[in-house]
Amino acid sequence: MSRWGMIKMAHGKQRREDSLSRERIVEAAIALLDSSGESALTFKALSDRLETGAGAIYWHIDNKNDLLIAACDAVVARVLGALPENRIPQEAIRALALDMFDAIDAHPWVGATLARSAGQLPTVRILERIGQQVRALGVPDDAQWAAVSALLSYILGVSGQNAANAQLARARNLDRSDFLGEMSSVWSKLDPAEYPFTNSIAAQLPAHDDRADFLAGIDLILSGISRR
Amino acid sequence: MSRWGMIKMAHGKQRREDSLSRERIVEAAIALLDSSGESALTFKALSDRLETGAGAIYWHIDNKNDLLIAACDAVVARVLGALPENRIPQEAIRALALDMFDAIDAHPWVGATLARSAGQLPTVRILERIGQQVRALGVPDDAQWAAVSALLSYILGVSGQNAANAQLARARNLDRSDFLGEMSSVWSKLDPAEYPFTNSIAAQLPAHDDRADFLAGIDLILSGISRR
DNA sequence: ACCTGAACACCGTTCAAGT
DNA sequence: ACCTGAACACCGTTCAAGT
Numbered sequence: 001m002s003r004w005g006m007i008k009m010a011h012g013k014q015r016r017e018d019s020l021s022r023e024r025i026v027e028a029a030i031a032l033l034d035s036s037g038e039s040a041l042t043f044k045a046l047s048d049r050l051e052t053g054a055g056a057i058y059w060h061i062d063n064k065n066d067l068l069i070a071a072c073d074a075v076v077a078r079v080l081g082a083l084p085e086n087r088i089p090q091e092a093i094r095a096l097a098l099d100m101f102d103a104i105d106a107h108p109w110v111g112a113t114l115a116r117s118a119g120q121l122p123t124v125r126i127l128e129r130i131g132q133q134v135r136a137l138g139v140p141d142d143a144q145w146a147a148v149s150a151l152l153s154y155i156l157g158v159s160g161q162n163a164a165n166a167q168l169a170r171a172r173n174l175d176r177s178d179f180l181g182e183m184s185s186v187w188s189k190l191d192p193a194e195y196p197f198t199n200s201i202a203a204q205l206p207a208h209d210d211r212a213d214f215l216a217g218i219d220l221i222l223s224g225i226s227r228r
Numbered sequence: 229m230s231r232w233g234m235i236k237m238a239h240g241k242q243r244r245e246d247s248l249s250r251e252r253i254v255e256a257a258i259a260l261l262d263s264s265g266e267s268a269l270t271f272k273a274l275s276d277r278l279e280t281g282a283g284a285i286y287w288h289i290d291n292k293n294d295l296l297i298a299a300c301d302a303v304v305a306r307v308l309g310a311l312p313e314n315r316i317p318q319e320a321i322r323a324l325a326l327d328m329f330d331a332i333d334a335h336p337w338v339g340a341t342l343a344r345s346a347g348q349l350p351t352v353r354i355l356e357r358i359g360q361q362v363r364a365l366g367v368p369d370d371a372q373w374a375a376v377s378a379l380l381s382y383i384l385g386v387s388g389q390n391a392a393n394a395q396l397a398r399a400r401n402l403d404r405s406d407f408l409g410e411m412s413s414v415w416s417k418l419d420p421a422e423y424p425f426t427n428s429i430a431a432q433l434p435a436h437d438d439r440a441d442f443l444a445g446i447d448l449i450l451s452g453i454s455r456r
Numbered sequence: 457a458c459c460t461g462a463a464c465a466c467c468g469t470t471c472a473a474g475t
Numbered sequence: 476a477c478c479t480g481a482a483c484a485c486c487g488t489t490c491a492a493g494t
Contacts, residue, residue, distance in 0.1 A: 020458080020459080042485090042486070043486080043488085044485090047461095052459070052460080053459065053460045053461050054460090054488085055460065055461065055489075055490080056458075056459045056460070056461095058487095058489080059458060060458095063487075063488075064487065112344060115343045115344065115385070115392075116391070116395075117392060118388075118392035118396070119392075119393065119396075119411045119414075124415065124418070127425070127426060128422075128423050128424075128425050131429070132424070144429070145429055145432060145436065145441065146441055146444035146445060148425075148429075149441055149445065150444070150445035152385075153382055153386045153389060153445060154381055154385055154445075155385070156385040156388060156389060157380075157382055157383070157384040157386070157387075157388065158385070160344055160384060160385065161343075161346035161351075161384060162346070163344070164343075164344045164345060164346035164347075167344075168346070186347075187347075194356075195356050196356075196360070197355070197356050197359030197376075198355060198356045198359065201359070201376075208373065213373065213377055216374035217377065220374065220378050220452035220453060221378070221445075222452070223451070223452040223456075224447070224448035224449060224450070224451035224452035227451050227452070227455060248478080270466090270467070270468085271467080271468065271469085272466090272467085275480095280478070281479045281481095282468085282469085282480075283469080283471080283478075283479065284478045286468095286469070286470080287476085287477060291468075292468065292469090
C-alpha cells in the first residue's frame with residue numbers, strides 16, 4: 001500500500017486528485033454506510049477504500065462521531081437544498097418532512113445519527129427550515145419554539161424508529177414486509193389481558209403505510225398549531 | 229439459554245443469594261449506566277461488579293443489546309407501573325408523557341435506548357398505554373394508529389434529543405445550564421443570513437423550560453387529535 | 457502540511473474446561 | 476445447570492517517523 005501511495009505521489013497531478021480531504025473521506029463514509037450499514041463504517045474499511053493508512057484520516061477529522069455527523073449533515077444539506085421554495089408554509093413543512101422521511105428510508109444510518117445528535121449542525125439545519133416556515137405561518141413569537149420543537153422532535157422520533165427497524169431487518173436478512181410480518185406476529189401473541197390495544201392493531205401492522213402515517217402525524221401537529 | 233430455568237432449580241434447592249440471575253445482571257447494568265453513563269456498561273465492569281467471569285453473563289443474556297433493552301425495559305415498566313389509573317384520558321396521556329420525560333432526565337441512557345428500539349418490549353409498553361387512552365378518548369378505529377404513533381414518536385424523539393444533550397454535557401463535564409449556554413453561543417454565531425430563526429431563538433435557549441416545552445408539544449398533538 | 461502503519465488500550469463474544 | 480477465564484477477532488485512536 002505504501003508503494004502505491006509513493007508512486008502516485010510521484011505523479012503530481014494524480015496525487016492531487018487522489019489526495020485526502022475531509023470531503024473525500026465523508027463521501028467514502030457515506031458510500032460505506034449506504035452499501036453495508038452502520039457497522040460497516042470502520043477506520044480499516046475506510047482507509048482500505050481510500051487507499052491510505054488509518055491514521056491519515058485523523059488529519060482531516062476529529063474522531064468517528066465527528067465523521068458520522070459530517071456524513072449525516074452532507075445528506076441533510078442535500079435534501080434541504082433540493083427543496084423548492086415559495087410554497088404556502090403548511091405545504092413547505094409537509095414537503096420538508098416527507099423528503100426527510102424518504103431520505104431516512106434510503107439511508108437508515110442518517111435516521112439513527114439524527115436521533116442522537118441534538119443541537120448539532122444537521123439538526124440545526126432542519127430546525128432553521130421549520131422555524132422559517134412556522135414564522136411564515138404567523139405563529140406569534142412566544143409560541144414559535146413550542147411549535148418548531150414539536151415538529152422537529154416528531155420528525156427525529158420517527159427517524160430513529162425507522163432506522164432501528166431497518167437495522168433490525170438488515171441484521172436478520174429480512175425485507176421490510178417480512179420484518180413487519182414477524183413484528184406483527186410477536187405483537188399478536190402478547191397477553192391480550194395486558195396488551196389489548198397492541199393486540200388489536202397487530203394485524204394492521206404489515207399493511208400499514210409508514211409514509212402516510214408519518215404525514216398524518218405532521219398534520220396532527222400542524223392542526224394543533226393552527227388551532228391556537 | 230436458561231430464561232426459565234433460573235427461578236426453579238431441578239432439585240428444588242434454594243439458589244445462593246448472590247448467585248447470578250438475569251435480574252441481578254439487569255440491576256447491576258442499571259446501576260452502572262446510572263452512575264457512569266452508557267460507555268461504562270462493559271462486560272468487564274459488569275463482571276467485576278458481580279464478582280464473576282465475563283462469560284458467565286452470557287448464560288443469562290443473549291448479548292449486550294439484549295441487556296441494554298432489558299435494562300431500559302425494567303425502568304420503563306417501573307415508571308408505567310407507578311402511574312395512577314382512572315383519570316380522564318387527556319390527563320392520563322399528559323401524566324404518562326411527563327413521567328417518561330422525568331425518567332429519561334434521570335436516566336439519559338434510557339432515552340438513547342428507546343430512540344433505537346422500535347417495536348421492542350419497552351416501546352410496546354408505552355404504545356399500549358397510549359393506545360388504551362386514545363381509545364378512551366373516543367378516537368375512531370381508523371384514526372387510532374395515527375394518533376398513537378404520533379404521540380409515541382414525539383415522546384421517543386424528545387427522549388433521544390435529551391439523551392444526546394445529556395451525553396454531550398457529560399462528555400464535556402458541563403452541567404445542564406453551562407451546556408445550554410455553550411449551545412446558545414454557537415447558535416448565535418451562525419450566519420444570520422442563513423440561520424435567521426436559529427439566531428433569533430438562541431438567546432431563549434438557556435432559560436427555556438424543557439419540560440414545559442415537551443408538554444406543550446403533547447398538548448399540540450392532543451389538540452390536533454381532538455379537532456378531527 | 458500531510459501521511460504511514462505499527463502499537464496501544466480497549467471491546468464483545470466464544471468455548472473448552474471445570475463444578 | 477451454571478460458571479471460569481483465557482483466547483479470539485475485532486475496534487478507535489495515538490504517535491514517532493517519514494515525505
